[in-house]
Amino acid sequence: MSAIGKYIRPALGLAVVAALILVPMSFSRYGLFILSQWAVMTIAAMGLNLTLGYAGQVSLAQGAFVGVGAYAAAIMTTHGLPLASALVVAMLLCFAIGWLLGYPALRVQHHYLAFVTLAFSTLAFLVFRNESWLTGGTYGISNIPRPHIFGFATGKPLPFYYVCLGMLGLVTSATWWLIRSPWGRAFVALRENPIRAQSLGVDTRRYTLMAFAIGSALGGVAGAIYAPLTQYIDPVPFDLSLSLDLLMMVIVGGSGSFFGPFLGAMIAVLLPEWLRFTEGYYLLLYAIAVILLLIWSPTGILGILDRYLADRRTKVASAQRALAKSRLETAQ
Template sequence: MRKLISGMANKRIQKSIFAVLILIAAIYPVLFSGETYMLFLLCLLGIYIIVNTGFDLSFGYSGQISLGQAGFYAIGAYITALLSLSGAPVIFTMFCGAAAAALVGFILAKPCVKLVHHFLAIVTIGFGEIVRLIVLNGGEVTGGPDGLIGIPPLSLFGFELDDYGTYFYFVLIMVLIFLLAKVRLVDSRVGRAFLAIRDNPDASEAFGLKLSRYKSLAFTVSAFYAGFGGALYAHLVRFISPESFSAEQSNMFLVMILIGGMGTLVGPLLGSTIIIAVTEVLQQFGNYQMLIYGIIIIFVLFVMPNGIAGTIRNRYYHDFANVPARKGKGDASSYTVEGG
């Protein structure tokens, strides 16, 4: 009973925060249409939320730590850029880029599902670096170190989304779709299997769950999200180069998840928003930027090891678990949370 009450409260809180954030995001471009840079940051924030939402399925829900998300991010960006430059419809190339990233993720997941913790992290670091080196040395195909320029803007029903304001609404719609897909997946039998494998893989396998199947699925879905985020990024900036997909980008995704909170709906939203805001604020400190950035991250992780959303969730669970029991004889309105 206690878990049921805390779970209901947790969902209500997450939905409330989510609704407020979406409302603010939808209104902002209308009220501040002249603030081009802020609209660009909002588009970038939406892209990061999509990538981290998928990353959370792999890391937060199935317990697979990956430090190569930038590799899938790059695959999605380069595939959509190359196809759209050849004349293919942009919306089609975006999903092609995401599908290509998912395919690579599925292939990579086959040997990686047998690895755990730092072993998996090391392999994914290597994967991300391999992808970066391929696009760096891809010659005329990938543009090499100079990258690809002139990537066409997204066009829907003959209307080009060639400014940050209109493109942001498309990104916002994609964020809602991908978040809804995550919610449906987490609430399904597959999502429960992810959690069981994360919490106790040996017991899960003993009860008949096939670890390799579910871990591969989580890894593949995570790669699809990252690939689609990369495709959105390519058509946002219309220029991509290997520098945009370095190991630092993967580390940033990881930090966003850790600070926001793993295994939660709003964790990727909070983490992405906070890191982007902190990065912008710290630009004025020049050479001391990374030092202050690191201190902030260490402080947050020490104070809130479960991230912001995870800490709030645990705090509310503790509060509801200690609700005093109310006793009564024959009273239909009486209830108890003891022993539930």
């Protein structure tokens, strides 16, 4: 059974990847936009999951970092610079800001830290709205170009969807490596018991800053892809509601679970679209579905799976003990 299970996960992963590549070929323009938006929001949620789920630091500023990345990409690409350069600048800029924002996390925790990041989110929104010489103010920035990659244009919805999917694949691979590296183990130790982690030689100060910085950088990456996806940005999409949506994605999917952001973003982006047949009630039904899920499983969707697997292991272990006891009695 274990030998079969060894091959089931890679086969399932390949099937999902193949479906994400092949199935959207028949989608409409709007369907491709929604799926591209799912890929972008998953990248941003992965960054927040690294900060919150693995390092245990509460942040309400992830939406602001998406905005910083989006405006950096929009300003640079509309002035003729390539998207690759804009992506690097957005990532480094958000990394630097996240590093500085991480300093309050060295002194305050939990809801106090949430208020600090909330203040930064508000400040970023005010800059997006009021500094019109840089951001265009309430008029925003339009005509954001989509890139040419190896000579191929990505202006149409399907090619740019593959750009979003490819970026999601790169970020997923990098995050997978990071979580399994000594840095990832240090993040988990920081979340579980910072005092014990420090007594074991973990530099809690540096890793707290690193968790904020890397998570913020992934928000910048998501924003740099979001700008050419929509080809127009203004301050409204980057207000506090985006940070709350990303927080909900992480919690609903399963905070601290690697694949939690994928499922959480699917619920937040795709479920409202699937419920549109209810017309004016789809947002109400969506909210009720999320509330019921969190009441039933506060650890998110993957928490349900974890409980099921734990119950199954317990039943298998009990059956094995009963069988061993029966054989022992028979032998006696």
